[in-house]
Amino acid sequence: MAGLDAGPAIPVWLAEDDLGCIICHELLAWPATLPCGHSFCRGCLKGLWGAGRHWSCPTCREGAAQPLQLRKNTMLQDLADKYSLAARELEGPSPAPGPAPGPRRRPAQLPALSDGVDLSLASPKLTSSTPEGKMRDILHDLEGIQEKLQENFTWKEALEEQTPVELQESPSSSSCPLPDRSHLAPERTSSFARWAINPTFDLGSLSCSLEVSKDCRTVTVAHCPQPYPWSNDRFASCQALCSQALSSGQKYWEVDTQRCSHWAVGVACWEMRRDQILGRTRDSWCVEWKGASRLSAWHMATETVLGSDRPGVVGIWLDLEEGKLAFYSVADQAKLLYEGPVSASVPLHPAFWLYGLYPGNSLTIRQVNV
Structure with a gap:
């Protein structure tokens, strides 16, 4: 463990989303990293693969011809353990004696670690016998891990308000220029009204981790699995499609994302495989907010x-006439986020993904302002 004179403060950027398993929607336990680079709980992978002959990644579908040897990613396990310990320290002492909670159940949020706060590590007044001192020691340990994970987390500077959002290039991301804005839909929100639709969530495609409102326009991460009847059309992860099949013309709809910490919205063919993730397939497109100051567009597992x-x-x-899909940030006016080509030989459906670690998170299809 580093000494008290460790130097300048560490910008703590870690969020629980970064340590979650998309299969069980909980903190990684005995994390195994596949050859493609994606990590999951070993138990979740074994349960997903079962006795089948398809040993592929649940995220990108990269597979192998024979069963993979799953080895523990000790760095991720160490990081998950320290994150869980830090959360328990922030909670304070338990009111009654009992076993310490394990890393798979998250009893509390960790705002000090997820909001990008700089915590000073050099104060001589803190001792390890105080909660503040224990937190300082934990953050010292995170310093070494930070260097190893730095390549997976990139700080993005705030973009100037008077210019369009620029597509920034990273080593693992594709980059494309913004299109000529004169060929896009009108920028005022009210100008979209003539093309507006009011899609509703399809109950048959809904993951058992989700529940919908009575009007079928709000989808929420459930606190416990829902007893929906089994169906081949039901997603394995926290995803859902809308019932409306869009096959011609121009369509516009809006999604309120303010009550969801990690989400993706876009379109997908009904034939999209139910064990795949939105934007990671040939027949789905989306814009995703990772909950860590990172907004991206996804298609065919390529991130922009x-x-x-x-x-x-x-x-x-x-x-659908021009083969274009565009996403806007809607306020008083619609600000272009991304535009790209879209192609499908079959109709497309509005599609949604809610990261499943946070029960109560929700997305709402809202009425378009006229």
Whole structure:
């Protein structure tokens, strides 16, 4: 463990989303990293693969011809353990004796670690016998791990308000220029009204981790699995499609994302495999907010980083005549986030993904302002 004179403060950027397993939607336990680079709980992978002959990544579908040897990613395990310990220290002493909670259940949020706060580590007044001192020691340990994970987390500077969002290039991301804005839909929100639709969530495709409102326009991460009837159309992870099949013309709808910490919205073919993730397939497109100041567009498992500003309401413009899909940040006016080509030989459906670690998170399809 580093000494008290460790130097300048560490910018603590770690969020629980970064340590979650997309299969069980909990903190990684005995993390195993596949050859493609994606990590999951070993038990979750074994349960997903079962006795089948398809040993592929649940995220990108990269597979192998024979069973993979799963080895523990000790760095991720160490990081998950320290994160869990830090959360328990912030909670304070338990009111009654009992076993310490394990890393798989998150009893509390950790705002000090997820909000990018700089915590000073050099104060001589803190001792390890105080909660503040224990937190300082934990953060010293995170310093070494930070250097190893730095390549996976990139700080994005705030973009100037008077210019469009620029697509920023990273080593693992594709980059494309913004299109000529004169060929896009009108920028005023009210100008979209003539193309507006009011899609509703399809109950047959809904993951058992999700529940919908009575009007089928709000989808929420459930606190416990829902007893939906089994169906081949039901997603394995926290995803859902809308019932409306869009096959021609121009369509526009808006999604309120303010009550969800990590989400993706876009379109997908009904034939999208139910064990795959939105934007990681040939037949799905989306814009995703990672909950760590990172907004990206995804298609065919290729990420295009868009910026660090979080849109509270996302407008989706689908022009099936021109083969274009555009996403807007909607406020008083619609600000272009991303536009790209879209192609499908079958109809497209509005599609949604809610990261499943936070029960109560929700997305709402809202009425378009006229």
